Amino acid sequence: MQVKINGKKCTVDEKDSILEACHKLGIEIPHLCYHPDLKPGARCRLCLVKVDGKIVTSCNTYFKENISIITEDEELEKLRKLNLNLIF
Amino acid sequence: MQILTKTNFASFETALKKRPEEIIKIVKGSGLSGRGGANFPTGLKWELTRKQRGERILICNADEGEPGTFKDKFILDNNPELLIEGITIAAYAMGTKQAYLYLRGEYAYLKKELERIIEGYKPQLKKINLKIDIFLGAGAYICGDETAIMNSIEGKRGEPRAKPPYPAEKGLFGLPTCINNVETLANVPLIIHGDWKNLQLFSLSGNVSAPGVYEFPFCVQAEELLGKDHPKALFFGCAGGCVPYSPKLRLDCQTITSKEAMLGSGAIIAVGKNGSIPKVCRNIAEFFVHESCGYCSPCREGNYRILEILNKFVKKKAKKEDLEMLKDLAGLVKKTSFCGLGQSSTNHLLTALKYFPEEFRCK
Numbered sequence: 001m002q003v004k005i006n007g008k009k010c011t012v013d014e015k016d017s018i019l020e021a022c023h024k025l026g027i028e029i030p031h032l033c034y035h036p037d038l039k040p041g042a043r044c045r046l047c048l049v050k051v052d053g054k055i056v057t058s059c060n061t062y063f064k065e066n067i068s069i070i071t072e073d074e075e076l077e078k079l080r081k082l083n084l085n086l087i088f
Numbered sequence: 089m090q091i092l093t094k095t096n097f098a099s100f101e102t103a104l105k106k107r108p109e110e111i112i113k114i115v116k117g118s119g120l121s122g123r124g125g126a127n128f129p130t131g132l133k134w135e136l137t138r139k140q141r142g143e144r145i146l147i148c149n150a151d152e153g154e155p156g157t158f159k160d161k162f163i164l165d166n167n168p169e170l171l172i173e174g175i176t177i178a179a180y181a182m183g184t185k186q187a188y189l190y191l192r193g194e195y196a197y198l199k200k201e202l203e204r205i206i207e208g209y210k211p212q213l214k215k216i217n218l219k220i221d222i223f224l225g226a227g228a229y230i231c232g233d234e235t236a237i238m239n240s241i242e243g244k245r246g247e248p249r250a251k252p253p254y255p256a257e258k259g260l261f262g263l264p265t266c267i268n269n270v271e272t273l274a275n276v277p278l279i280i281h282g283d284w285k286n287l288q289l290f291s292l293s294g295n296v297s298a299p300g301v302y303e304f305p306f307c308v309q310a311e312e313l314l315g316k317d318h319p320k321a322l323f324f325g326c327a328g329g330c331v332p333y334s335p336k337l338r339l340d341c342q343t344i345t346s347k348e349a350m351l352g353s354g355a356i357i358a359v360g361k362n363g364s365i366p367k368v369c370r371n372i373a374e375f376f377v378h379e380s381c382g383y384c385s386p387c388r389e390g391n392y393r394i395l396e397i398l399n400k401f402v403k404k405k406a407k408k409e410d411l412e413m414l415k416d417l418a419g420l421v422k423k424t425s426f427c428g429l430g431q432s433s434t435n436h437l438l439t440a441l442k443y444f445p446e447e448f449r450c451k
């Protein structure tokens with residue numbers, strides 16, 4: 001499937017979640033509660049990304065044709081840091 | 089009041105003479121939308137559920153938990169037969185053989201009477217092979233959320249589920265499920281009966297001279313509800329946020345949304361001129377700390393820290409950094425919480441900071 005990640009056109013397996021696909025492409029997204037052997041719980045709220053501007057957790061969100069994903073920006077970094085601070 | 093009309097199951101008999109698809113068309117055409125707070129078009133929800141293959145389930149959400157909302161209690165106390173009839177017509181329209189009435193734990197006193205009424209209408213229910221079971225909640229606000237209600241009925245912890253999949257696709261026990269609020273279903277027999285007006289039940293409480301349940305069209309102005317009372321602010325329950333009071337304020341979804349608040353299930357809590365907004369917010373934060381299911385970090389931890397800071401404001405010991413942290417946390421919880429409870433748990437604070445910033449004084 002053809003999608004845009006951080007401005008670049010990429011091909012992804014639609015069976016992968018955004019988190020899994022980015023990992024395969026070498027794009028790092030912080031995560032704590034994700035494990036490949038478990039169904040995504042989406043509870044730590046660290047793996048946040050923007051899909052067409054909307055903030056979602058990448059571990060349990062899947063691709064649709066032609067969507068645009070941002071994995072790194074000022075707002076995402078701030079939200080991730082706050083969530084991490086709240087946990088620890 | 090329209091909601092107190094006694095139809096004696098006559099609307100059900102009328103509905104039986106029509107095809108289920110026709111009933112859905114009538115409800116769609118009426119413009120009835122969910123009265124639990126989310127306002128989703130009811131006819132459309134029924135249509136989406138009916139489309140699914142396999143056994144379909146109907147859940148009547150009587151877990152009225154929003155502080156300041158008591159309109160469903162009003163219906164259950166004064167016209168429960170209308171609700172049972174509404175459930176039956178909805179079940180007929182969707183081809184459902186099993187319905188659950190999820191009754192708030194605090195309303196357990198109503199269980200016997202509701203069971204007696206359901207037993208009394210057994211002949212009518214038998215005509216469409218419908219079984220209505222009452223399931224008692226146990227005092228958790230989160231179980232008013234439509235996905236948590238399903239987990240609760242399944243015997244699991246009242247934690248919400250991720251959407252998609254939506255309940256109409258995969259709901260209770262994995263089956264296509266429609267969840268409707270008490271007031272929504274109670275309106276259905278009146279729509280079939282004909283001569284129905286789209287009226288909303290408002291629950292008025294707080295610093296007002298005449299608290300209670302009121303029935304008004306959606307475009308009602310605040311002064312029609314509050315009369316000569318002139319409070320400082322109106323809080324729409326705990327999850328809806330607040331707006332400064334103005335007599336000409338229209339109490340409809342679009343107007344309130346444009347002010348960054350949510351009308352929700354029609355709970356209106358008035359805060360008088362001498363009321364302290366930070367104190368009200370502190371009380372609301374306490375509510376959410378207690379009711380957060382704990383599943384995700386921002387809601388569980390964020391609301392806890394928000395309460396800590398609000399206590400500082402109430403004691404007049406807050407510093408400038410505290411105000412900044414309060415704003416950051418409120419935004420974080422709204423943007424990154426897992427479910428609707430978390431996402432709306434800081435609306436009270438975001439609107440209070442927007443409309444009453446002078447009350448949040450720092451050292």
